[in-house]
Amino acid sequence: MTEQNQNVINYQQDEYMTHKYEHKILYGNLQIGDWRNGDPEVTNLRFIEKLNINTLKLYISNDMSIKFQSQTIKELTSKNIDNQLNLKVDNLELENLEVLELVNNNLNNDKLYNLAKFKKLHTLDVSYNSVDLTHIHSVTNLIKLSMHNCNLQNIDQTTSLVNLEDLDISANIGIDLNPLCKIKRLIKLSMRQCGLKYIDQIVQLTNLQFLDISSNELQNIDSMRQLVNLKELSISNNKDIEISPLKSLVGLLKLDLSCCGLGQLNALKPLINLQFLDLQRNSNINITELQYLKNLTHLYLVGCNVVSIYILRPLINLEELILANNKIVDLDSHLNEMIQLKQLDVQFNQISDFSLLEKHTNFNNFIEYDRRMFSCQANPSKQQHHLAIMMRLIERTNIQLKYNQNNCKITLKTTLNNFKKEINSIINNAYQNHIRVTSSAACLFEMLNLALSQ
Incomplete structure (x- = not known):
């Protein structure tokens, strides 16, 4: 870093600060004022609407804090900031700020006060920080709040956020979910990796459309029967979970049940609107019920011990079919009826004859996507045949x-x-x-x- 005239400090991108602007600065370069007589100030931010200062390493003394002043910035993103920056919310003079992301900034409990001054703030992300939510209630216009891995034990203060629609409290082990029942406007809720054993608290959140409860310890999800407005649901990595309550969620479009130790899939039969279904790593499942899900466009069956895909022949709307790491020996001729199919993955099976696929509408695309879509590797017995097909082409x-x-x-x-x-x-x-x-x-x-x- 070199000192210029009039006490203006210009920094080098590769040495001290990595910066990225989404809107060009019209009046000169970004300037950091001389901090010998006080805290440094970032100025000359006119006409910038989005400012991203990810991976910032600006070394100043610990008894100082950097200030940002602007009337035009609407979005400020600050990720992976070195603790020595000492960036405080109270020093952000950004009166029109709408989006504030302070991810992994080493914020301490005393650095989230005075949020009320951001009258237009609707999105706040303080993930990967140890935060105190005492003052969060003052951000009355908040619509989206992300607090992933913040060492939270309770979220009582969020109940006053009457406009909150999107909440992420993932990776907060042992968090108390009781306040959730009061945030009835929620549309999207993420509670991954929270060590949850039950989720009865969400039964009243009937407006939910997106729910992620993956990587927990859930077995009983009866409370989900009432969530009839759900469009997307992820329950992956919940061993031995009972999925029968899902049969009432007929509006589901996307469902992730990977790594759940499933067997029978009877509960899925009524879900006729499903378009995306992930059943990977369920080694004992019976895929018979999948034939009724005729609106499926994406189906993932990796590592499910599938022997035959004959039962999938009614799924003519499939665009992506992932069957890697199974026990398939023969490809069914009905695959040619799946004229929408654009991606087929059958690697790590025992297939030796691919001649049936030569007549498929998208076969040339499969070949072209040999390195991306049509995977038939790891089976030495089929390598000769596959390249022979290419020679005939x-x-x-x-x-x-x-x-x-x-x-x-x-x-x-x-x-x-x-x-x-x-x-x-x-x-x-x-x-x-x-x-x-x-x-x-x-x-x-x-x-x-x-x-x-x-």
Whole structure:
């Protein structure tokens, strides 16, 4: 950091401060006033509406605190700030502030006072800080409040936030949920990783549309029967949970039940509006009931010991089907009826014949997405077949390929024959060394591109 004239300090981005502006400063550079006679002030912020000072490392003495002054800033984001910055809410002279994010700023309990001065504040995120909520009630216009991992034991003060619609209290182990029943306007609630064993307190939150209670210790969720307005629900990582209450939530569009130790899925049969369903890592489930969920567009069945996908044939609206790490041997011909299917993942199965997929509308896209969508790796027995399919695709192409070799033009057929020899060598090498088929495919594409560039 170098000192300039008129006691203005200009900082270097890579040495002391990392900054990012979403709106250009129209009148000069950001300036930090001389702090030898008092606390430093960040000025010259005219016309900036969003200020992001993530990962700030500005070293000043601990008995000082930095001040921000602006009438135009509406959003201030400050994440992972070094504790020596000593950034206090009371020193933010931002009268039009609407969004304030102070994530992982090492805030202490005495640094969240005087919030009432932010009359327009509607979003506050103080996650990963140890905060005292004594004064939170003064922010009467608050709509969204995030307090992830804040060592909270209770949230009594939030009951006065009559406009609150979005609340995140995740990763606060042992938190008292009783005040929740008074925040009846809530639409979105996140309570991940709170060590919860029951959630009876949410029975009155009938306006909830989004609920995340994943990674807890829940077994009984009877209180959820009343939450008929739910659109999205995540209960993942709750071992041995009883999901029968879900059958009353017919409005659900998105449901995450991964890693729940499930068996029967009878409760899902009435959920005919589901579009997204995640059942990953439930090794004992019976997928029979899934055939009734005909509006599904995204289905995840990784590690579910699925043997056959015949039962999924009515799901013609699927766009994404993830079947990795199962025991599937044969692909069902009804996959070709899933004309909306854009992503198919069958890696880590025992499939050896992919010829049925050649007729699929999006088969060429599957091949192109060999490194992203259509995954059939980790099965040495199918590597030869997969690359053989790619070779047949090349043979059907109408590209008039010309390749110069020894100053002679070789026909498409001759070129492809030469390619076949090289490809066969790649196939055999991949097969013998259990190399991912995608690597071989990449080599093939590179060879084609080289030929086309000649």
